[in-house]
Amino acid sequence: MTAAIAPPLPAIEAGQAVEVIVGFIRAQLAQTGFRRTVIALSGGVDSATVAFLCARAVEADDLLTVRMPYLTSSPASETDALRVVEALGCRSERVEITPMVAPMLELIGRGDSAAERVRRGNVMARQRMIVLYDRSVTFDALVVGTSNKTEALLGYGTLHGDMACAFAPIGDLYKSQLRAIAVELGVPPQIVEKAPSADLWPGQTDEAELGASYELLDRVLYALVDRRWSVARCVAAGLDRAVVEAVAQRVARNEFKRQTPPVAKISLRTPGIDHLYPRRRPGSRRS
Amino acid sequence: MDYRIALVQVAPRLGDLEANLELAADRIRAADREGAQLVCFPELALSGYLLQDLVPEVALRADDPRLGALSRVVAGMAVAVGFVEETDAHRYCNSLALLRDGELLGLHRKVYLPTYGLFDEGRFTSAGDRIRTTAVGAPLGRIGLSICEDFWHPSLPMLQALDGASLLVNVAAGPARAPGSAAGTAAIAGWHKMQDTYALLGTVAVAFCNRVGNEEGLTFWGGSRLLAADGSLVAEAPLYEEALVVGTLETDDLRVQRYALPLLADERLELTRRELDRIITERAGLPPPEGPMDAPARHSAGGRAAGERA
Known part of the structure; x- marks a missing residue:
């Protein structure tokens, strides 16, 4: 018997995947009673794709994209983010996080080892989450996640940072499958073709970091x-x-x-263990 | 004789019984405008699917006046509708009622509750333990009701065909898996193969009514279908979208098909039962049954006892 060849990733028929995801976004909004969405736009293919998906589900005016560069962020990333804004005609805002992150790092201590770089990256990701959730209140919108399946499985993301969201439209798509979706949606080619990077320090690329x-x-x-x-x-x-x-x-x-974190079972009925409800049900929608 | 069947592919609201009753009444009126004599709704059309601990809150007894009222929205129209049923013994079942003019003609409690992969039904509902057919009068005679996963077990539709059904109604809440990839296409093709096969081998018409819409991360795929007793496609609803499709069965096709392809008449039920008894015994690890049936030499190939004809 000859050894089986490892299966390639299945090709995605992007049109149908987009239809399902756009329906999912619309349902999430309808079921919660929201009309608007807010996302962090990095200039990378993931957040660009999510922005394009949201723009199919809601009016351009109901989509707020927030650019949150740090001192070391690549200016090219912001240029790419602006290409998305221009293509969609959506709302756009820039909140630089350097004045928030720099003093925090001064206060809690800083270093330059590899571990310190990760720690700094986490502070940046969490600071962006704070800004994004603040805007979800001022813009009256749900925060849409931009994490993909590869990141989720490998844990390549910051808990309570870039992983924080109300729902995750591309969370079941591998990074290599996203390209087909991005092309289908018309994401600018410069964004689709560049090397993926978390852009937490100059020259960082995902693939170098992941090995x-x-x-x-x-x-x-x-x-x-x-x-x-x-x-x-x-x-x-x-x-x-x-x-x-x-x-x-x-x-x-x-x-x-x-x-979600485990809860020590003490009572007769415990949320998440034997108090089990769908997130959306009568009474859960805000009035 | 023509018989018109409507398949209502809707997106029920999760946990909202009153809204779903209203939606169903509205679609019954729409089906009536299309001349339907039987209208089919999806699995759990009155409650939504991912209920978890909402199950007792949305449960109805089979004799609940609200079900009767639904079947009186249009006089003479038969209504097949899925709901959570609370039994006399306070079991909660995923049930399908067939009603007409306020009368409960038949009730099927889902026998096979998928509790694997993305499914968790056995955690919240109890399995039914009857596989029957329901008399509905001329021209259909009898209908076999089943719910979603029940169709993945061919014994169930085949028993219903043997029990006299001229139409199998399977209602579903089928979540899309891997939409937009070969695996997703294959999953839907799998459903089509089943329906086609049951129509062909059971020489029976098949109505499949699947829901659409979203609950949590799930997207239900729709694609409801009506097949004639020769397996030909009569009506089909689109994927993912709400729809009401109507198709007409010519009931004389059943007579023609069953003469041309007398599979049910030829079925050797006694033989099937003997072999089933043996398999059940062996799977339970019990000693083999004694008696002449166990001796292979006594089996006459092609022979058929008079009593074996269906």
């Missing part, structure tokens, strides 16, 4: 998660053992980021 290309990471994740293959089967099918093992470990280690 493999998104194409390979997504193939491994698809085999492990969607197809339920074992590590051994992935390796037998030609995927690199070191990458497969590292990915499997990362998925396990970051399980906590994908779940």
